[in-house]
Amino acid sequence: METVKYLVRRFAFLVLVVFAAGTLNFFLPRLTGQDPIRSRLLDEMKNGASFASGISDLVKVYDEKFGLDLPLWHQYLNYLGDMSRLDLGQSFTSYPRTVAQLIGDALPWTVGLLTVTTLVSFALGSLLGALVGWPKSPAWIRAIAPPVFTLAAIPYYLLGLAMLWLFAFELHWLPGSGGYRIGTIPSHTWKFAFDVLQHSVLPALSIILSSVGFWALSMRSMMVGITSQDYVAMAEAKGLTNRTILVRYGLRNVMLPQITALALELGYVVSGTILVEVVFTYPGIGLLLFNSIKLADFPVIQGIVFTLIVSLAVATLILDLALPFLDPRIRRRA
């Protein structure tokens, strides 16, 4: 019964968070005061239009099509209804394409890139941090730590720019933009997969290099704290091997907060890394969001942010439910 109550409470909290964030998501883009349809039509006309009296009528047609002619409160109610049905609507700027189609096209790129980079940097960083924080680690491990920690202080888009200049512009080793070679059509072939892999190396490296240090830093500080614990001294007194103490007494106790952070980080996977995707013109969610904000494409902004809200809320819920399995102390308190 207690478990059911806990689940209901947690689920209600999830709904509340999604509702509140979703409401902000509706109103914030509109605070810019932009008239997206008119602006886009005007923008297009900047190339020269000697005769375009019909644009006003077209603006009205577009506004009706997108429901922008309705009062704001009515638009908000429509929005809530659409979101509750998971209908993200149609893009202003890529009409008649739907937001779900746009997100569907962009999401695999971002999820693929960020899942791999997050897991790789988590694994490498956690291992490195644990070894650096463990007093009996080899000296060479400690030697490579400072440069890695330094990389953590550099924003990944700056690393990206530096790598772009070096590996793409100067050495011509790797492609510097796009998700695949110009003129190629996405297909389920090894050739295309290799092409994608090549194009993802630089964005992935820029993320991994700057994230490894982040994971390593947090892991090291927790590991340093563990080494002074009585149970570690006890394990040493019992004559357990260094490896056993590291894995069973050290790693196991510090993994919980790391995994919590990982779960939250994975929730962000769908949001993309905007600046990296912009720097490398990588066709993921981040680039889509960036362009949508520039073009005031409210439905796409709302769709992406709503997806992010839901994914984060769900990741948090899953974490809440999973943590008691990972740490019996949490289960007992719950």
Added chain:
Amino acid sequence: MSGRWIAGLNQAGMVVAFAVGIGLSSLVPSYADDPPLADVARQDTLIVGSWAENAWKDPTLYNPFAIGSSLVTGQGSVWEGLAYWNAFKDETIFWQASGYEYNDDFTQLTIHLRPEVKWSDGQPFTAQDVVFTMQSLIDLNGKVRFSKDLANITKSVEATDDHTVVIKMKAPAPRYFFNFFTWKWNAGAFPIVPKHIFEGQDFATFTNYDLQKKWPITTGPFNVVASNAQQKIFDTRDDWWASVSGLNHPLAFKREVFLAAGTDQTVRSQMVVNGDIDITVLAPAAAISVIQQTPDVTFHSGRKPPYGYEDTYTQQLFVPTQTAPFNSADLRWAISYYLDRKQIVSVAWMDTTTPAPVPYPDFAGLKKYTDSIPDLLGKYNTNEYNPAKGDERMKAAGYTKNADGMWADASGKQLKLQIAGWDEWDATGEIVVEQLRRAGIEATYSDPPDAADQLARAQYTSVIADGAQGAFRDPYEALVPFTCARTDPSGVRVVGGNKTQWCNADFDALVDQMALIDPSNEAALMPLYRKAMEIWLPDLPSIPTFEWMHNIAMVTKYWDCWPTVDGKLGEYVNEQPRILGFGLVLHNLCRAGSN
């Protein structure tokens, strides 16, 4: 204990793996199932790099009239026009049409079509297609692109035979063919669509895209073979009517890749240097940089300044002339005298443009008019930097300098100018602000997202820095946006409207007369233009600043015969890939090193 911990970790891992798996497997891009493409070598491919993030870019929309459709994101390459226009020579190049004529009072237009034109499915292109396209648009009257403009002025359209179309207008319209059927910039002209494909379809929603059916069916030289958010790929057809009939040589390349997704200047510049793309737009600094890095690039003016060509979008400072203090011509002239345009051009634009004396470009057709009034432009020198004269005009406007050296009105209120611009104006805006501050005007600059919208609605209260579009070849087009008829305080009219709300009945009468005169009739237009400028210049409703340039990098590694000043074919069209005239570039390109 250990087992439970591992079990917990396994569960968490499974949740993550499940989520990732579901995400990856169910969200494969929707275009991954397009038919496979044959490989075409780079040296047989023309790669067009887009220059900006565009709206209306659904890659599966090839109906030029549909809601959400745009001709600037690749469709301009696929469709063809009845005619094209070369701004540099003021020359019409007939294409699907072989010619046209008006009746004496310009209320009837007869268009002659080339009998050899064929659609890509082999069907003949006939007058019935033209009539169907036009009548459909007229009937829709505002519900789709181009339809309102057409319905406003067209009384009837009929085919008198397979290759002759007769259009009757509601009022004399000597610019009808140029406005609707001559492809230039992105300016009001539209393609004729195949009746046998579009008949029975909803013009507002029909996508006209189906690769299995080889749609879109056009008369153009391509089959669309792939189209997604990143790129549109068009393969050259061997049975293109223009090459079969001998009007044009077969296209020099086998495939055009139109990159729809923009990328930033740095990457784009490097793609030019590496020869990864063949044509794209660059900012002046990037243009200079790529010239230094590679010999395989040229610009409209060759490898020397100004690099680009002049656009129709002449930059100006617009002010609300019906609102104090901007209702004073003295104040407007004072601002003009305080602007050092040479410094603006030199510092902000690295001398890649020139000051603009009038609110329209100096294309061949327009330049002769500007050149005809040297005495007026000497008396009312809109490009003169003269702070002393500016001070005189400020005093005449009722201002005096206060203890801080700033201009204030009779009540002691300091004059404030809030200048709003757009991203390309940011560097210029700061220079203008500094020049005005030094002259005693408290000016500020910002780049609000709705500046263009405010300007289009003529609903702004200070200064907006932007361009004016629409003037191509005759002074009527240049002056009509300043007429009272184009003012509309409700902001209904958005393009081609009177952005400053300036209104002068005498000026209007002159422009109304110009409207009825054939644009090629210089003898009749010239005196009217002069009289109109005698009114416009002293009042200076907008303050011209500098010419707007398009700097297009053209890579010569694989392709030549670009439309450059010193090129093999000269400047036969403006080469901006987004404009409708780009088709002429596609027609004329030749292989690098060929004769």
